[in-house]
Every structure is written in structure tokens, then in C-alpha cells.
Amino acid sequence: MMPTVALVAIPGPRWLPPLPLPLFLFWPIVWLCLGLAKLLNHDRPVGAAKLRTAMQTFRELRGLTIDVDTSDHKKVHVRFV
Numbered sequence: 001m002m003p004t005v006a007l008v009a010i011p012g013p014r015w016l017p018p019l020p021l022p023l024f025l026f027w028p029i030v031w032l033c034l035g036l037a038k039l040l041n042h043d044r045p046v047g048a049a050k051l052r053t054a055m056q057t058f059r060e061l062r063g064l065t066i067d068v069d070t071s072d073h074k075k076v077h078v079r080f081v
Helices: 023-040 045-059
Strands: 005-009 019-022 065-069 075-080
Touching: 005 023, 019 023, 023 045
Parallel strands: none
Antiparallel strands: 005 019, 005 075, 065 075
């Protein structure tokens, strides 16, 4: 199942709730890319396999948590719901 929302939390001097990022708006793009990979399968099988793998990986991000340190040493926490 594809993730519907990503929660992005950036800690600062004041506590702020995580900001929701609606990922369900990108679902049509995922289905379009999978269809494009199906069409490219005969002409460019390597490119089609890469595109298909990327889209299938996006569909499996549910429950993933990512912690990132920015260049100015701020921590960003992203959670896919």
C-alpha cells in the first residue's frame, strides 16, 4: 500500500507539531510511471526495469522513518504514514 501522508518534523526553539505532507496527490504519477515502464519494456528494458523498481519502492515506504541532519546542523525527522 502506498503511503498517504509524510509527517515532517523540524525541531526548533519552540515545539511545533509535525507538518503533514499529502503524498496521495502523487499516486497518479506512480501509476503513470508504472504504465510507462510497461510501454518501455520492449524498447529499453533496462530503463523500464529501473523505473518499475523505483515506483515499487515508493509503494513500500509505509512505516519508514528517516532522520536527516542538514548542513546547518538542524535535524529533520520524516515519517511515512
